[in-house]
Amino acid sequence: MQGNAIFRHTNASLLSVTEVVAPVTVTSDQIDDELVEVLTRLKLPRGLLQRVAGVHERRNWEEPDQFQRGAAEAGRAALEQAGVDASAVGLLVNTSVTRQTLEPSVAVRIHHEMGLPTSATNFDITNACLAFVNGMSLAATMIDAGQIDYAVVVAGEDSVKVQRATLANLHAEYVDRSNVMEQFASLTLGSGAAAAVIGRSDLHPEGHRIRRGITRAGTDHHDLCVGDHEGMFTDSTALLKDGLELVMDAWNEVPEDWNWGQMDRYITHQVSQLHTDSIIEAAGIDRERIPTTFPVLGNVGPASLPITLAREADSLQRGDRVLCLGVGSGLNTAMLEIDW
Numbered sequence: 184m185q186g187n188a189i190f191r192h193t194n195a196s197l198l199s200v201t202e203v204v205a206p207v208t209v210t211s212d213q214i215d216d217e218l219v220e221v222l223t224r225l226k227l228p229r230g231l232l233q234r235v236a237g238v239h240e241r242r243n244w245e246e247p248d249q250f251q252r253g254a255a256e257a258g259r260a261a262l263e264q265a266g267v268d269a270s271a272v273g274l275l276v277n278t279s280v281t282r283q284t285l286e287p288s289v290a291v292r293i294h295h296e297m298g299l300p301t302s303a304t305n306f307d308i309t310n311a312c313l314a315f316v317n318g319m320s321l322a323a324t325m326i327d328a329g330q331i332d333y334a335v336v337v338a339g340e341d342s343v344k345v346q347r348a349t350l351a352n353l354h355a356e357y358v359d360r361s362n363v364m365e366q367f368a369s370l371t372l373g374s375g376a377a378a379a380v381i382g383r384s385d386l387h388p389e390g391h392r393i394r395r396g397i398t399r400a401g402t403d404h405h406d407l408c409v410g411d412h413e414g415m416f417t418d419s420t421a422l423l424k425d426g427l428e429l430v431m432d433a434w435n436e437v438p439e440d441w442n443w444g445q446m447d448r449y450i451t452h453q454v455s456q457l458h459t460d461s462i463i464e465a466a467g468i469d470r471e472r473i474p475t476t477f478p479v480l481g482n483v484g485p486a487s488l489p490i491t492l493a494r495e496a497d498s499l500q501r502g503d504r505v506l507c508l509g510v511g512s513g514l515n516t517a518m519l520e521i522d523w
Contacts (some may be wrong), residue, residue, distance in 0.1 A: 184320060189397050189437065195323035196390025196396030197521055198265035198380045202486075202493040203253040203339075205374040214350070214370055221353050226358050227396035232370055237456030241373030241481030243343050250281050251289060253376030254339030255296035261335060261378040262297075269298050273331030274322055275305040278314035278338045280484045282307075293337055304331075311408075312452050313511030314338070314485040315377070316396075318517050322381045323393045328333045333382045338486035342372035344412040352414050368408070369415040371455060377489035391505075395441070395521040398434040408512035426510050427461050433468055433516050443521070446472065447503035448495060452510055453477035453487035462508075485509075 203334050211232035215222065222229060244250055254277065261270055275297070277290035290305040299305070308321065315338050322334035349369040353362065384392055399437050404425045408417040437443055449468055451459065453476050463470050476483075476491045483490060488509055499505065503523040510516045 188399060188433070189395070190320070191395040192323040192393045193327050194384045195326040195381055195393045196384040196387050197319070197393060198267065198382045198387055198390045199261045200379040200489050200493045201257050201260040201264060201377065201489040201495060203242045203257045203260070203376040205249075205253065207243040207245060207375075208240055209243055211238055211345075218353060221358065221363070223361065225358075226362065227360065227415060230368070234444055235367075235455070235457065236371045237478055238371045238481050239478050241342070243346075243374045247341070247343075249281065250279065250339035250341035250374065250376060251292050252296065253291045254279065254337040254378065257295045257376045257378035258293060258335050258337045261380045265380040265382065267333050267380055267382065270300050272299050272303045272333050272335055274325060274334040275299055275303055276318040276334065276336045277305070277307045278309070278318040278336060278485045279307070279340055280309065280311065281316070281339065281341045289339075293339075297335070310515060311511030311513055312482070312484050312487065313509040313515050313517055315489050316507055316509040316517045319379060319393065319507075320396060320517065320519055325382055326381060332386070333380060335378060335380055337376070337378040338484070338489065339376035340372050340374055340480070340484045340486045345369050345372060345410065345415055348412060348414045362421065365416050365458070366414055367418040368419060368482075369410070370478070371482050372415075373483045375480060375483045375486050377486045377493060379412055379489055392522040394466055394520045394522055396517060397433045397437055397446060398427070398515070398517045399429055401429040401514040403483045404514040407514070410512075422463060423458060425521060426458075426514055426516075427465055429514050429516050430462065430508070430510060431465050441522070444468070444505060446506045446520075447523075448499060448505045449473045449504060449508060450488055450492045450495065451508045452492060453480070454510075456481055
């Protein structure tokens, strides 16, 4: 039963998408060096991050609050790329997992640093790694409703705290192989920032129309991946199985005439090589149409998808069909079709 799972947009276009690269490179070899005593004691080989996840390196910020400045920088760049003045923005949505404090929202500082007007509504949407897709869809809905003309959706992620906590956790004397695998996903995380500007299609015929999509919830799996600044603990086998099942439930429910099996590009949330291969096999997608950034950036949470889209933008041609596909811990999935 579809209920409200399928949605369509009528007057919203993606006008720009940008990224800000975190400056510090951390290789998987460096992480192995920090865990050499643990790996030796547990008779585990080096190179698991590369071989199992396909992550060779990730990026980190130099300072604790730099993820917020990165999000603001990406937002300003996205406005410039779109040719939209900050004074015209009616909505700022921050979709980051990362936050330093419970109050205020992360959005308020980004709003301030971007120089947005007091008339621009701002708030956070947090939905694990799916939030940027949710933010774009919400912005498109508000534009369709005539409430705003322009929205900026941002995400800035900082993985340093959870990386350091995980490395410390794994050096505890009680740690065994199961503990390593339970926290393995934490070591694939990376840092970075991204932003997108969404505006009215009738004002911007050059924009990329946001067409339609679907959502699906599998919240009975809410305990498969649980994280905070002290570490992220994941049942990786169940997360892959149940997450893929949720994705395919949504994939198989969309109308046949949407023809999602023949999209020109699939922009996915960047988890790992194993997750990417599983989606390719289950959906029968052409591997050449799924770009990946996780080998050099790791899993940058909700910023992964827009960062990947920003890196693909120059290679897309007018008329290409793009599907944004994300999965978030919880579990939730959402897919959003864009006509380039």
